[in-house]
């Protein structure tokens with residue numbers, strides 16, 4: 001089935017895209033591709049190479065096309081054979097990613113395949129901030145960031161993602177919106193599982 005069917009999950013920061021996609025990939029034995037991590041990997045390597053994402057757009061694009069970005073295991077990312085999973089979450093990456101996500105040549109290089117089922121995952125800002133805050137606390141045990149700061153970071157990223165000129169974050173016309181503000185992870189995975197079965201049924205009826 002994985003060769004015939006693709007699911008694309010988009011949505012704002014901390015809406016649960018990766019968590020949901022990983023569970024669906026396991027469930028359906030699909031290959032898991034994290035496009036956000038691909039943009040993060042290009043950003044990491046650009047920063048390491050001393051490139052300014054605003055000024056050196058061509059060099060960043062050339063660098064992007066030279067990188068071998070892989071997902072060796074669920075939730076891990078490697079660039080040119082080296083694990084960079086943890087580095088992708090560095091603050092320096094988050095700060096520099098805006099112009100890289102807006103770079104048309106980089107977007108072209110990382111072009112995604114046309115998906116069959118598009119999901120736009122949303123949750124209100126407070127729910128997303130609470131989830132990310134909990135995640136930070138679990139990972140770092142001591143986090144200096146308050147819930148209010150996490151919420152402000154998410155709001156700032158929402159604004160940047162939605163207002164950039166190149167490929168701004170917005171729901172595709174043929175996508176299905178799923179609001180997970182009041183859903184558990186299992187509930188959101190099941191909801192998408194149902195949509196997959198519905199889509200497959202529709203496809204079978206059309207054949």
Ligand SMILES: Nc1ncnc2c1ncn2[C@@H]1O[C@H](COP(=O)(O)OP(=O)(O)OP(=O)(O)O)[C@@H](O)[C@H]1O
Nearest residue numbers: 013014015016017018019131132135180183184185
């Ligand atoms: N329905 C839910 N209920 C509670 N926690 C959730 C739910 N969905 C996701 N989470 C948690 O919210 C956090 C953010 O989820 P995740 O990292 O999957 O979001 P994302 O959309 O991929 O984020 P980003 O765009 O920043 O990479 C994780 O800690 C995840 O476990």
Ligand SMILES: Nc1ccn([C@H]2C[C@H](O)[C@@H](COP(=O)(O)O)O2)c(=O)n1
Nearest residue numbers: 013035036037039040097098101161
């Ligand atoms: N298809 C995509 C995926 C991600 N981006 C941008 C949006 C974020 O600013 C950045 C990192 O994404 P995350 O890992 O936090 O999901 O990359 C995009 O423009 N297009």
